[in-house]
Amino acid sequence: MSIPTVRLNSGYDMPVLGYGTYPLRGRRATDAILAAIESGYRLIDTASAYGNEDAVGAAVRECGLERAELFVTTKLRGSDQGRGSTRAGLEGSLTRLGLSYVDLYLIHWPLPRVGKYVESYAEMAQLQREGLIRSLGVSNFLPEHLAAVVAETGIQPAVDQLQVSPSHSRPGLVHEVAQQGTVVQAWSPLERNTGVLEHPSIAAIAARLGVTGAQVVLRWLLQRDITVVAHSGDPGRQRANADLFGFELTAEDMTAVDAVDAGIPVKQDPATWEEF
Numbered sequence: 001m002s003i004p005t006v007r008l009n010s011g012y013d014m015p016v017l018g019y020g021t022y023p024l025r026g027r028r029a030t031d032a033i034l035a036a037i038e039s040g041y042r043l044i045d046t047a048s049a050y051g052n053e054d055a056v057g058a059a060v061r062e063c064g065l066e067r068a069e070l071f072v073t074t075k076l077r078g079s080d081q082g083r084g085s086t087r088a089g090l091e092g093s094l095t096r097l098g099l100s101y102v103d104l105y106l107i108h109w110p111l112p113r114v115g116k117y118v119e120s121y122a123e124m125a126q127l128q129r130e131g132l133i134r135s136l137g138v139s140n141f142l143p144e145h146l147a148a149v150v151a152e153t154g155i156q157p158a159v160d161q162l163q164v165s166p167s168h169s170r171p172g173l174v175h176e177v178a179q180q181g182t183v184v185q186a187w188s189p190l191e192r193n194t195g196v197l198e199h200p201s202i203a204a205i206a207a208r209l210g211v212t213g214a215q216v217v218l219r220w221l222l223q224r225d226i227t228v229v230a231h232s233g234d235p236g237r238q239r240a241n242a243d244l245f246g247f248e249l250t251a252e253d254m255t256a257v258d259a260v261d262a263g264i265p266v267k268q269d270p271a272t273w274e275e276f
């Protein structure tokens with residue numbers, strides 16, 4: 001299975017679908033990542049905060065592919081933000097991964113109260129110039145956070161990884177970010193299988209097309225030009241979740257999935273959410 005790519009503003013290509021490694025750790029994580037790579041995933045999404053960068057590194061070494069064939073994303077955790085500590089944060093990640101560079105480095109959360117995301121991003125720009133990062137990105141950044149880092153550095157983030165799913169379709173936010181040339185990447189796209197995959201509107205489309213609810217949701221995101229990182233620890237579900245390129249949702253299907261959003265705001269509001 002070959003997963004298409006999108007060209008980022010950095011000039012690098014990123015797969016439109018990636019494998020999310022949270023919450024697995026240790027050998028279970030490595031085995032799950034190896035199975036995902038076997039199924040065709042090339043983007044592996046991890047974070048310093050997940051405690052599994054060592055397991056990702058093991059999979060990269062064991063999978064038998066060239067480093068250049070993989071796209072590895074990791075994230076700067078809150079406790080490493082700041083002018084003096086961003087470099088150490090990235091170097092720690094690279095050491096645990098056993099890599100000389102990451103394809104994409106994200107600021108995990110803006111933490112506006114702490115007030116260090118702009119200086120962290122400026123430091124990341126320096127680390128990119130040194131070749132340790134291919135593409136600069138952010139996660140959970142609202143338009144005002146994007147504007148602040150662009151004002152300081154002149155570099156538009158290549159990617160903003162945001163919580164987007166049928167219950168939180170966030171059309172205004174997605175539009176505002178995308179129109180600046182930043183690629184939106186959805187996290188928790190399947191809402192961690194807490195019910196949305198069986199929503200009657202989604203189940204009806206899945207039954208008609210002969211696919212799963214998860215495939216409908218992931219396809220709905222891709223057809224909105226939103227890239228995705230999705231997790232499954234199960235090789236069968238990993239495979240099915242990546243099998244998205246042989247069917248299409250109609251305009252009516254898209255509207256039906258859009259209508260699943262009942263307007264309940266996300267719990268982890270980036271304006272106030274803090275994790276370190």
Ligand SMILES: NC(=O)c1ccc[n+]([C@@H]2O[C@H](COP(=O)([O-])OP(=O)(O)OC[C@H]3O[C@@H](n4cnc5c(N)ncnc54)[C@H](OP(=O)(O)O)[C@@H]3O)[C@@H](O)[C@H]2O)c1
Pocket residue numbers: 019020021022023045046108139140161162186187188189190191192193197212214215229230231232233234237238240241
């Ligand atoms: N930037 C951020 O702040 C942030 C926050 C959260 C997550 N993330 C990233 O985004 C990735 C994905 O998000 P997520 O892991 O939170 O949630 P998710 O991908 O929406 O859901 C994963 C859950 O859905 C289940 N699942 C997967 N495929 C399924 C299918 N076809 N049918 C039924 N259930 C299925 C999985 O169970 P099984 O394992 O049993 O299949 C797992 O429990 C994470 O792994 C992480 O890399 C980023």
